Each structure stands twice: as structure tokens, then as C-alpha cells.
Amino acid sequence: MAFPGMTPPMGGMPGGSGxxxxxxxxxxxxxxxxxxxxxxxxxSKTVMSGVAGFGMGAIFGLFMSSMSYDxxxxxxxxxxxxxxLRQQVRYGLKDMGSRSLSAGKNxxxxxxxxxxxxxCIEGFRAKNDLKNIAAAGCLSGGILGARAGPxxxxxxxxxxxxxxxxIDWYMLSPSEPDD
Numbered sequence: 001m002a003f004p005g006m007t008p009p010m011g012g013m014p015g016g017s018g019x020x021x022x023x024x025x026x027x028x029x030x031x032x033x034x035x036x037x038x039x040x041x042x043x044s045k046t047v048m049s050g051v052a053g054f055g056m057g058a059i060f061g062l063f064m065s066s067m068s069y070d071x072x073x074x075x076x077x078x079x080x081x082x083x084x085l086r087q088q089v090r091y092g093l094k095d096m097g098s099r100s101l102s103a104g105k106n107x108x109x110x111x112x113x114x115x116x117x118x119x120c121i122e123g124f125r126a127k128n129d130l131k132n133i134a135a136a137g138c139l140s141g142g143i144l145g146a147r148a149g150p151x152x153x154x155x156x157x158x159x160x161x162x163x164x165x166x167i168d169w170y171m172l173s174p175s176e177p178d179d
Contacts, residue, residue: 042119050112057107058100065099114140114164130165130172137164 024032038044080088118136122128141160145152 042116042123045119046112046116049115050108053111054104054108056111058104060107061100061103062096064103065096068095110140110144113143114160130168133168134161134165137161140164 080091083091114136117139118132121132121135125132138157138161141156141158142153143156144160145154145156
């Protein structure tokens with residue numbers, strides 16, 4: 001199966017330039033071809049998005065959990081403040097780790113779900129446009145909100161679709177040239 005912009009594994013470069021002009025052997029061309037083929041598959045896009053989402057969620061969770069100890073006036077923080085320093089640090093690190101893990105899992109699930117659905121829709125429609133993003137956002141939001149009931153599923157569909165479409169539209173819009 002050939003994809004636009006990809007060279008077959010054992011053929012020369014388009015236009016008859018051959019492998020020698022590019023400095024790549026047939027084995028290198030095959031490796032490049034199959035690497036790109038794997039990177040463009042829905043399974044690898046889903047896994048990569050899940051891993052990236054997990055990493056971003058863990059960082060976000062770490063940041064947010066570190067902000068919960070900023071005021072010693074809350075009852076929970078007052079109880080922690082009465083503990084010896086070593087126990088305070090142990091408690092804080094354990095709490096930050098569990099919150100980071102939780103946020104990482106949630107972001108990873110959302111990223112993998114959205115990327116997998118978007119890739120399947122793109123493959124089905126054989127187009128790459130904002131309609132794919134809107135549909136993937138709607139399905140992802142609906143799936144994520146389904147446990148809370150039909151109203152939450154509809155709200156998740158509309159909200160996630162609008163958010164993901166707006167972000168993709170902004171990312172694809174041409175930028176102003178710097179003068």
C-alpha cells in the first residue's frame with residue numbers, strides 16, 4: 001500500500017533520481033518507509049497521544065498539588081503543620097505523587113481516546129479537516145460524560161467538540177508575518 005509522499009521500500013526516489021543521489025541504500029529506504037508507516041498508523045498515534053497525555057497530566061497534577069499547600073490556615077494544612085518536618089515532607093511527597101499519577105492517567109486516557117477516534121474517522125473519510133476534529137471531539141466528550149448520564153454526555157459532546165475544533169482551527173490558521 002503506498003501513501004502520498006512515501007517512497008516504496010525497494011524503489012528509487014521519485015523522478016528517477018535513484019538512491020545514490022540521496023545517499024540511502026535500499027535497506028535504509030525500507031527502514032524509512034516502514035518507520036513512517038508505523039508512525040502514521042492509528043495504533044501508534046493512539047499510544048503516542050496516551051503517553052504524551054500521561055506525561056503532561058503528571059506535570060499538571062504535580063503543579064496543582066504543590067499549590068494546595070500554599071496556605072496553612074485550612075484545617076487539613078493546619079493538621080499537617082503540627083507534624084514534624086520529616087512527616088510533613090513525606091506526606092506532601094506522597095500526596096503529590098498520587099495526584100500526579102491520577103492526573104496523568106486521566107490526561108492519558110483522554111489523549112488516547114481522542115487521537116484514536118480522530119485517526120479512525122480520518123481513515124474512514126479519507127480526509128484531514130476540521131470535521132474530523134469536531135466529530136472526534138463529540139464522540140470523545142460523549143464517551144467521557146456517559147457515566148454521568150445523557151445530559152452530561154450531550155454537554156461533553158458539545159463542549160469537547162467546540163474546544164477541540166477551536167484549538168485545531170487556531171493551530172491551522174495562518175500566522176501573521178513579522179514585519
